[in-house]
Amino acid sequence: MATGKQKTKWKLVWSDEFDGDSVDLSKWDFDIGNGFFDYKTHSWIEGWGNEELQYYTRELANVSVKDSLLTIRALKESLHGCGYTSARLKTRKRDGTPLFTKTYGKFEFRAKVPWGKGMWPALWMLPQDDKYGGWAASGEIDVMEIVGEKPGQTLGTIHFGSGFPARELVTHVYDLPGGSTVSDWHVYTVEWEPGEIRWLLDGVLWATQTFWWSCSKKVDGAGVVAKRKADINPWPAPFDQPFYLVMNVAVGGNFPGHPNPDTKFPAEMVVDYVRVYDKVGGYGDVKPIGKGRLPYQKKA
Numbered sequence: 001m002a003t004g005k006q007k008t009k010w011k012l013v014w015s016d017e018f019d020g021d022s023v024d025l026s027k028w029d030f031d032i033g034n035g036f037f038d039y040k041t042h043s044w045i046e047g048w049g050n051e052e053l054q055y056y057t058r059e060l061a062n063v064s065v066k067d068s069l070l071t072i073r074a075l076k077e078s079l080h081g082c083g084y085t086s087a088r089l090k091t092r093k094r095d096g097t098p099l100f101t102k103t104y105g106k107f108e109f110r111a112k113v114p115w116g117k118g119m120w121p122a123l124w125m126l127p128q129d130d131k132y133g134g135w136a137a138s139g140e141i142d143v144m145e146i147v148g149e150k151p152g153q154t155l156g157t158i159h160f161g162s163g164f165p166a167r168e169l170v171t172h173v174y175d176l177p178g179g180s181t182v183s184d185w186h187v188y189t190v191e192w193e194p195g196e197i198r199w200l201l202d203g204v205l206w207a208t209q210t211f212w213w214s215c216s217k218k219v220d221g222a223g224v225v226a227k228r229k230a231d232i233n234p235w236p237a238p239f240d241q242p243f244y245l246v247m248n249v250a251v252g253g254n255f256p257g258h259p260n261p262d263t264k265f266p267a268e269m270v271v272d273y274v275r276v277y278d279k280v281g282g283y284g285d286v287k288p289i290g291k292g293r294l295p296y297q298k299k300a
Helices: none
Strands: 010-016 029-031 035-038 043-046 054-056 063-066 069-074 084-086 088-090 105-112 119-127 140-145 153-161 167-175 186-193 196-201 204-209 243-251 267-279
Touching: 010 105, 054 243, 069 088, 069 243, 084 243, 105 119, 105 140, 119 267, 140 186, 153 186, 153 196, 153 204, 167 196, 167 204, 243 267
Parallel strands: 054 084
Antiparallel strands: 010 267, 029 088, 035 043, 063 069, 069 084, 069 267, 088 243, 105 186, 105 267, 119 140, 119 243, 140 153, 153 167, 186 196, 196 204
């Protein structure tokens, strides 16, 4: 007779092992520039909305594939008024066409990333369609990011709530074991199921999240904090829609601050593989929202 909790089984459904000599354009596209045009406000948003300092390119100096490794390289150089260049890859074309999206699953990145004041490497996921409204009403899942000057920690974050400025986030912080740093090889993983998101490092579970909410309501074009059950999109929104993958190395911004003279460039994120799995047997019923709270109720 079997005893104990049965181990979840996963089946590989998509991967990039970076076996060629260039980025596989059937799997990845590039963000270019230092910002984006917000069609809702009819304005240009510099610094990707975070006051970031880099200009993203698709040049070999910033992104390359060799020896089954992808390298994203941030350089201290001037381009189009920016003091740094880097690269941001995503499984979605710039015109919005999906290259790869997934609702639920296991998302795995084996990587080593740069650190130093002002460095902001990230492995993350965004919604293919803003079904519930603009960021962050439709969600964001951060598999891995760091505060640049803290190489012994990794962060796992979800963004949710209403559209800006009424978005919310929950960030989990994990101290890497055994004196390891993010510049060492690690496997960063998210297991995403209906009503539950889990973060793992090198196969070890270190955080679980079972609470979030999504509100599409706006006042004067801006998102608002949900105050009534009727304002909330059905659970487990927004994390019940297809998301695509993103990998980048940002420089500066309102999260890590500006680089200082001790920050080393070039700064390289090296990725060994990206693998996505489906749960064998499916995902079952939606898990209830955590700790008995209704979606619009904050922690006491």
